[in-house]
Amino acid sequence: QVWDSYYKITEDIPTPEWVIHEDSTRSVIGFNCTMATTHFRGRDWKVWFSEEIPLPLGPWKLGGLPGLILAAHCDGFLDIIASNIKREQLSPVKFYNFWEKKYKDIDRLSYLKKASDPTIYPKNTTMIPKMELE
Incomplete structure (x- = not known):
């Protein structure tokens, strides 16, 4: 809502285009995971997802795989690793x-x-000008 008008923001949400590496597996907090890679939002990502948790979700805007992303790595930028599933x-x-x-x-x-x-204000209100400190 902006004052007395209601808006619905519409935008496309880009989904990473993943390459799944079936031959590359590891365990993350006790779950069997498979590696997937993508170039997304200007960065190269390597993630580990588990089909034992069949949710197409992950950290930040990473998702769209056939299992929950439990670890994500971006060279020199970010490392995310799940520490617990409750x-x-x-x-x-x-x-x-x-x-x-x-x-x-x-x-x-x-x-x-x-x-x-700042020029958009609700009806029947007064704008108080910002004062300069001396």
């Missing part, structure tokens, strides 16, 4: 119904520009 029963999640209000479609950059524009 399994517990969670209560059901309630989702907000976004269709209750009328939203305007907007791309992310336009939304950020609009949200940071």
Whole structure:
């Protein structure tokens, strides 16, 4: 929401194009993992995923494999390794119904520009000018 208008940000979420290396395996916190590699967002990534946890998820924007990514490596940039998997029963999640209000479609950059524009204020309000410190 930007003041009295509601927006729905629309953008494509890029998915890495993975090369799965079936012959390269290792164990990460007790799970059998397979290596996959990709060039994504300007970096070369090597990850280890486990099909024993069939979720196509991973850290940051890494995902899209047939199992959960438990380790990710980017030369000279970042190393992420799972240290524990906690399994517990969670209560059901309630989702907000976004269709209750009328939203305007907007791309992310336009939304950020609009949200940071100090000239857009709600009706019946007063803008207090920023004071200079002496």
